[in-house]
Amino acid sequence: MSTQTTELPVTVSELAAGGDKKVAVLTLNKPKALNALDLTMAELMLDALSGYAERDDIACVLIQGEGEKAFCAGGDVVSMHQAMASSQGEIPAFLETFFTVEYTLDHTISIFPKPVVVFGSGIVMGGGMGLMTGASHRVVTETSRLAMPEITIGLYPDVGGSYFLPRLPGQSGKFLGLTGASINATDARYLGLADHTTDAANKDALLKALRDHQWQSQDLHDQVTTILNSLPGEAMMPEGQVESLQSAIDEACDKNDLADIVSAIQAMPSENNKWLQRAQKTLTAGSPVTAHLVHQQCQRGAELSLADCYRMELIMSCRCGELGEFQEGVRALLIDKDNKPDWQFKSVSDVPDEFIAKFFTSPWGEGAHPLQSLGEQQ
Numbered sequence: 004m005s006t007q008t009t010e011l012p013v014t015v016s017e018l019a020a021g022g023d024k025k026v027a028v029l030t031l032n033k034p035k036a037l038n039a040l041d042l043t044m045a046e047l048m049l050d051a052l053s054g055y056a057e058r059d060d061i062a063c064v065l066i067q068g069e070g071e072k073a074f075c076a077g078g079d080v081v082s083m084h085q086a087m088a089s090s091q092g093e094i095p096a097f098l099e100t101f102f103t104v105e106y107t108l109d110h111t112i113s114i115f116p117k118p119v120v121v122f123g124s125g126i127v128m129g130g131g132m133g134l135m136t137g138a139s140h141r142v143v144t145e146t147s148r149l150a151m152p153e154i155t156i157g158l159y160p161d162v163g164g165s166y167f168l169p170r171l172p173g174q175s176g177k178f179l180g181l182t183g184a185s186i187n188a189t190d191a192r193y194l195g196l197a198d199h200t201t202d203a204a205n206k207d208a209l210l211k212a213l214r215d216h217q218w219q220s221q222d223l224h225d226q227v228t229t230i231l232n233s234l235p236g237e238a239m240m241p242e243g244q245v246e247s248l249q250s251a252i253d254e255a256c257d258k259n260d261l262a263d264i265v266s267a268i269q270a271m272p273s274e275n276n277k278w279l280q281r282a283q284k285t286l287t288a289g290s291p292v293t294a295h296l297v298h299q300q301c302q303r304g305a306e307l308s309l310a311d312c313y314r315m316e317l318i319m320s321c322r323c324g325e326l327g328e329f330q331e332g333v334r335a336l337l338i339d340k341d342n343k344p345d346w347q348f349k350s351v352s353d354v355p356d357e358f359i360a361k362f363f364t365s366p367w368g369e370g371a372h373p374l375q376s377l378g379e380q381q
Contacts, residue, residue: 013047014069017061018210022218024062027055028210034070040130041079042101048134049108056116062218063118063227065210066134071146071203074123075131078105080156080333087330094366098324099317102161103373105130106313109162110377113137113309118227120213123147124203128185133162136196137309140227143188144203145239149196152183154289157332157344158323159296165304166312168297171195173249174256180297181256181268182282183289189243201236209234244278261298262352290344291351292328295359303363310378315363317374322362 016028029048031038048066055061068074078101086095112119112134121138123131127149135141135149143149151160151168160168160180168176171194179186191197201209212230219226245252248271255267268286273279286294296319304312323329328347335344348354365372 011047012041012044013051015047015051018214020062020214020218021216022062022220023060024218025060026210026213027051027061027064029064029066031066031068031075034068034072036079037073037076037126038068038070038131039076039079040105040134041082042097042104045101045104045108049104049111052108052111052115059220061117062216062223063120063213064115065120065122065213066112066138067122067206068125068131071125073126073131074121075128075134076126077129077131080158081337083324084330084333084338087324087333090324092325094321094325099321099373102317102320105133105162106317106374107377109133109137110310110313113163114378115139118224120209120227120231122206122209123149123191123197124206128152130162132160132164136163136167139224140199140231141191141197142199142201142209142231143191143197144201144205144236145188145241146203147188147191147197148185149187149191150183150185151180152185152285154181154183154293154297155285155332156336157290157293157328157330157346159293159300159319161316161320163309163312163316165300165307165316166309167196169301169305173253175245175249175252177256177264177297177301178252178268178282180301181264181286181289181294183285184244184278184282186245187241187243189240190245193243193246199231199234200240201231201234202239205234205236244276248276248279261295262350264298265294265351290328290332290346291348291354292346292359294351295354296362299359299363308378310374313377314372314374317372318365319362321366322364326358326361 012033014030014032017025020026086097119138120140121135122142123135124144258264
């Protein structure tokens with residue numbers, strides 16, 4: 004027996020399970036758009052999770068994407084571009100609303116009192132990473148491709164990237180933010196961005212195992228871990244890329260001056276490494292403004308709580324909507340698709356410090372920050 008709401012961009016199901024419990028399932032339901040997260044989807048998920056948090060009959064929450072190609076390929080930046088185009092030189096109200104809801108959702112997942120399982124198969128990028136990184140049980144498969152590629156569109160790795168990137172091994176977080184490099188399941192496990200691996204074909208088997216389990220009221224997280232560990236699927240995992248390059252990444256990125264870091268990454272020997280070649284190419288073609296934001300967020304975020312990182316990111320994201328680089332990046336990649344963004348500065352050395360400082364200057368008065376109360380329940 005189950006209850007389900009259909010024909011929405013997120014389907015919300017409560018499925019009967021053992022021990023008189025239920026498994027809540029949130030399915031991102033825009034497969035043709037690679038389940039890109041829009042405002043309605045974020046609102047639906049936040050509303051559902053808010054209701055499940057205190058319900059004793061809910062054993063755990065499973066978040067998954069419809070289709071095989073993607074869990075979630077990012078945020079709905081086309082709608083954001085439309086808002087920016089009609090609010091030139093101002094912070095679009097739509098962006099402020101979207102990012103406020105999205106970051107509240109991501110934070111809610113990170114502090115959720117019950118297990119949250121994210122089945123991160125296929126593409127997991129940008130907004131998808133925001134949904135996944137805070138979950139208690141993060142599952143990846145042989146098809147998983149994780150990335151924070153915002154340098155290609157003039158944004159920056161938001162959705163908590165200021166918190167999780169500087170906490171990855173060595174300088175790997177800064178490297179991934181600067182290059183937008185895509186990583187696989189093996190990399191994700193090495194970096195601590197995923198907890199479990201299984202075959203993509205086991206999605207239905209996972210849901211069946213969660214439903215068949217005789218849930219006890221205590222130690223729900225441990226019970227989910229046991230279930231996930233019982234799934235097969237280590238044999239098909241791809242060879243990782245990051246671990247073998249860790250020392251070289253650390254040497255290149257452990258510098259104070261951003262221009263020196265960029266030069267060092269570009270100089271890393273990559274003749275026989277297509278993954279590194281692609282990372283270098285993305286950095287070279289990417290937004291110099293974004294590179295500065297990555298450098299700053301990794302430095303600042305390393306000392307901040309998760310809630311404070313989201314508060315900082317809401318300021319940064321709103322400024323991105325105001326100051327032009329983000330709008331131009333989305334235009335070039337997704338609107339006109341000419342792949343020729345006219346960045347405001349031609350290199351990281353050309354970007355004035357005072358320009359970057361604007362991205363960290365709050366547009367709201369003291370105490371009026373939309374995420375002011377975030378984290379107070381902790």
